[in-house]
Amino acid sequence: MTAVLDYPQLKAALSKELPGIEIQADGSFLLVSPEDMHKVCERLTSLPSIQMDxxxxxxxxxxSEYIEIIFHLNSITHNTSATVKTRLxxxxxxxxASVVDIWRGAELQEREIYDLxxxxFENHIGLKRIFLWEGFEGYPLRKDFVNGH
Structure with a gap:
């Protein structure tokens, strides 16, 4: 069974590595600003004690106030998991920023989020619609989407 990381400890480790970046630790996730998310993700993979690979x-x-992006991460090495979120x-x-350069598996998932x-995702290697056709207007999983418009 995968153990969930202790979020206050994870926040402390990342804050030490990334001074000046504000990270909030909730009981079940870390919350990071969109501007800092790429740096945090890089450190989550590269710190030997964490290795979210x-x-x-x-x-x-x-x-209603924001779009939340949710990352579910695992460390195969340490058999641990973590959830990290940002709010746009x-x-x-x-x-x-795209995280495809960190986790190649993000390519399809970022395209899905873009499409729906x-x-x-800035610097994505091929950001385009994946389910809907080019020219489709709107984003069907947004609360403000009106069918047919």
Missing amino acids: YLTNLTAADY TDKKNPKM FGVF
Whole structure:
């Protein structure tokens, strides 16, 4: 069985490695600003004591104030898991850095989030729609989506 990392300890380790980056530790996840997410993800993979080397799932949820991007991560080496989230408050132009350079498996998952939620992943290697056709208007998993418009 995979053990969930202790989030206050994880926050302390990352804060030590990345001074100046604000990280919040909830009981069940870390919350990081979109601007700092790529740096945090890099450290989550490279710190020998953490080594989150497997992106299990990357998904999104639309709330009235923001779009939340959720990372479910595992360390195969340490048999641990963690959840890291970020919140994109600019719902008209939601964007953040791609993590495909960290976890190759993010390529398809970022395309899915782009296609269904409209989140633009900067520096993605091939960001385009994956389920819907080019020219489809809107993002069907957004709360403001109106069918047929």
